[in-house]
């Protein structure tokens with residue numbers, strides 16, 4: 115078998131949104147960068163996650179928003195074929211040519227194939243016949259300075275008897291399907307389960323969602339409650355507190371899920387089952403064992419992205435491959451930090467801003483260019499359900515569990531003048547979590563239509579550690595829903 119060896123300053127394994135970003139930041143200062151990709155450049159987010167899922171969700175949200183405005187006449191029904199066709203456009207028909215062109219235009223080298231670390235700074239790439247690299251089936255990439263693992267995550271199947279052999283849908287199948295099943299059972303009530311139950315109900319399927327606890331368990335309880343109530347309103351059968359016990363695929367193609375809840379055994383039969391019970395970092399087949407590193411829950415990195423467990427300060431991790439990171443934007447933030455750290459540690463140019471980079475292994479100052487501090491204290495997430503759920507930082511419970519003395523206050527969005535004008539059914543909640551000792555926000559959650567667009571003000575408040583007494587001077591315009599900020603501070607006692 116033909117093989118060739120090439121040297122680059124930096125080798126990034128995985129060309130998802132995060133890998134592309136870290137590569138770009140490192141390459142900007144003239145470092146030579148190779149990006150290894152085994153599937154499509156652009157990663158999960160572009161083809162089977164963020165982008166297609168939001169394309170499927172947007173039409174239903176727009177129709178529901180229009181229906182709630184007094185004076186709007188009959189709202190047209192959804193055109194399912196047009197929605198699926200638009201989803202195909204958004205994913206470029208699962209063709210990554212434009213992303214590959216972008217990588218080349220940025221002066222980087224895309225190496226197609228599966229990358230595995232075989233020795234310090236050395237990545238072995240094997241490519242299938244479909245992803246042949248310049249005639250060679252194998253290629254060894256030697257990194258002069260750094261290897262970055264940006265391999266993302268994969269879904270997990272819970273150990274339910276019969277599930278694996280039932281060929282269930284995962285999020286890839288749900289976001290790329292050509293046909294809408296007549297009925298769908300969704301197992302899991304996290305972000306994927308809640309979003310996809312909404313989308314498939316909009317597209318006309320009879321949907322049953324079965325999950326272990328409440329919906330969106332990692333967020334403020336009011337969020338999951340509001341999403342469950344809305345799903346039920348649009349006709350989804352939501353079964354909470356249920357443990358799946360068996361799955362059977364029948365000869366006619368239908369599938370039965372059996373579950374236990376409150377000591378009672380029940381079952382639901384549908385045309386298809388979607389498993390949305392969580393994801394794990396894709397760190398099992400990237401050669402970490404050759405370095406004596408085990409990372410089943412994701413790489414453990416310092417605030418500069420360095421994997422300290424690897425001797426010699428050359429291995430970095432970013433995005434879903436890292437413990438505690440599960441969204442595109444948070445991974446890309448980390449990628450900007452790590453790319454800049456690598457460029458500053460190994461590039462020729464003086465960094466234009468940010469000052470001297472800390473040496474490998476040294477702790478950077480929080481909130482400097484070389485520390486991904488927000489990953490620890492101000493992660494954001496928007497769930498595109500109806501209502502949308504948008505959060506930053508800690509929930510009240512997470513803050514208390516972390517030993518903080520906090521007080522949370524909430525206010526109804528419809529009780530603002532802006533909310534009143536939005537439409538008859540407009541409703542939602544804003545919650546802020548205030549650290550009583552520092553008098554700053556450590557978390558906020560907005561639940562309501564387009565709540566995602568309200569989030570950034572809260573993110574600025576948390577990241578800036580703006581004292582509530584100073585926030586009092588940030589005057590929201592009248593009549594906007596943002597006046598909820600004023601009401602929250604009044605409720606807090608200002």
Ligand SMILES: Cc1cc2nc3c(=O)[nH]c(=O)nc-3n(C[C@H](O)[C@H](O)[C@H](O)COP(=O)(O)OP(=O)(O)OC[C@H]3O[C@@H](n4cnc5c(N)ncnc54)[C@H](O)[C@@H]3O)c2cc1C
Pocket residue numbers: 127128129130131132133150151152153154155156157158159160162163164165167168227228229230264265266267285289306396399400432433434435439440441442443444445
């Ligand atoms: C249904 C769904 C919807 C989502 N919606 C959102 C959303 O709206 N907003 C949001 O912020 N997040 C969302 N997410 C999460 C988001 O998709 C991930 O956080 C994001 O994709 C992580 O980016 P990444 O680059 O770390 O990994 P990925 O996007 O997974 O990319 C990793 C890349 O590495 C490649 N790779 C892996 N191993 C190797 C190897 N050994 N050699 C070569 N290449 C390799 C893979 O093929 C892949 O292309 C969603 C997730 C799902 C499942």
Ligand SMILES: NC(=O)c1ccc[n+]([C@@H]2O[C@H](COP(=O)([O-])OP(=O)(O)OC[C@H]3O[C@@H](n4cnc5c(N)ncnc54)[C@H](O)[C@@H]3O)[C@@H](O)[C@H]2O)c1
Pocket residue numbers: 272273274301302303304305306307309324325326327328329330331356357358390391392393440441495496497498
């Ligand atoms: N809009 C967004 O930002 C977005 C959208 C989709 C996904 N994502 C990311 O993708 C990741 C994965 O999402 P997810 O929804 O798959 O995972 P998740 O961890 O959010 O939710 C998993 C759900 O499955 C349930 N579950 C697990 N095992 C079960 C079992 N045996 N029986 C019944 N229920 C069971 C859990 O109780 C939970 O409700 C998330 O961490 C999220 O950050 C983000």
